[in-house]
Amino acid sequence: MKTPTAPSGAPSPRRRRSAEIARKEILDAVQKRLSEGGPEAIRLQEIARDVGIAHPTIIHHFGSRDGLIRALDARAVEALTRDVVAVLKRGETPTAEVELIERVAETMEEQGLARLIAWWALREPGADPTQGIDPPSLVENVSKLIAARVADEPGLVAREHETVSFAVRLAVVATFGDALLGDLLSPAPQPEREAERRRFRAWTARLLREGLTAPEDPSAS
């Protein structure tokens, strides 16, 4: 068999990263593409071009496209968990809810996590949690953490257990939804969007706090 490699032009200079850094750069590029384009924008060749490598290199590092996606999942799970847990541990101020919503929202938006989570939700339920990662459980766990934290809050009334659960659910769901749809719903012009979004979050947090402190009134006339 003949030797297949027959370099024609200049043998483009190589940059050699450590495996760890290479993986990081690749995952960053994937996440960026996922944030900007849709899930269908994850093409090995395009990712490779973004990073400045050839696409087989990605396969070398992650085994397959699927492996790449699983690695992305794992990293996102770690990031979000670490973030929220950090807030929960040191959160002792009376405005903890505000801060928590703010922090989670930031993480979701800046890192494009909301889109990733939405992507999880869209993928069929039968997706294989191959390495015990199981992304959806992250959302579940985080919400449990928040619930536990909120339940311990001294000033709260919230006699019904379910009320706390609902509040957490609303917080998570609203934060998530706003990260995805906020820009569509906002009547404000572009430059003010960010400030408006912050006000919206504060308003939501206050509403939640009132809902938790005020006594229940099931038959609102």
Place this chain on the structure above:
Amino acid sequence: MKTPTAPSGAPSPRRRRSAEIARKEILDAVQKRLSEGGPEAIRLQEIARDVGIAHPTIIHHFGSRDGLIRALDARAVEALTRDVVAVLKRGETPTAEVELIERVAETMEEQGLARLIAWWALREPGADPTQGIDPPSLVENVSKLIAARVADEPGLVAREHETVSFAVRLAVVATFGDALLGDLLSPAPQPEREAERRRFRAWTARLLREGLTAPEDPSAS
């Protein structure tokens, strides 16, 4: 040139639908696949198999895969708009918010619209609104309708204009988010999910109403 068609087995019997019905059946199949699997589950050949036709037939009716997706967008926009507008027109009961949230939520879930909207949000912003459809505008328009409706409500205080806007935003965003993530966040076992979800919506609606009727208190100590 030789004649290309050389039928081998039995020339499978054809069922001939009207163009309208064919389009409907195809779109139904697409929507079902989109509800069950993710966005990547839209394969012409699979859709065709679901309907029981050959995949070129889909292209015949919609021009291209892209045309198919645009048609799906258009139909969903119509459905949701019609639904919400209907509620808004006859909504005169004091529990209109509850009903509205309930109705929109139902539409989103049953029809798999939440997933479709999520898909819109994930697609890159530069998606061509080729036939003047522009899906995101639906969300915007509906929220404006709701805002107008809510603003006219007699019992409301809501001095600040932005408060109404925020309430609508929260309603839409929460409904949307819950349709996607609700199952993950719910601590209840499977059979009670639906009832719990209804309670959650009612709770949310009541919270919103309180937020709109109660006077603002920007410096909550």
Place this chain on the structure above:
DNA sequence: AAAGTTATATACATTAGTGTCAGTAAGGCC
């Protein structure tokens, strides 16, 4: 400095999915 390791490259194989083409048959209309 030589040898080993592995990150990376080029070229190719494979598959899958969209769209085209030319022909077939089902129903409406005269």
Place this chain on the structure above:
DNA sequence: GGCCTTACTGACACTAATGTATATAACTTT
């Protein structure tokens, strides 16, 4: 009944994306 329109089909062309094989060059180790 014959004609015309068009919904529908099978076979194929084309493209794009993943994955494989093999070679090379950049670090590490001894």
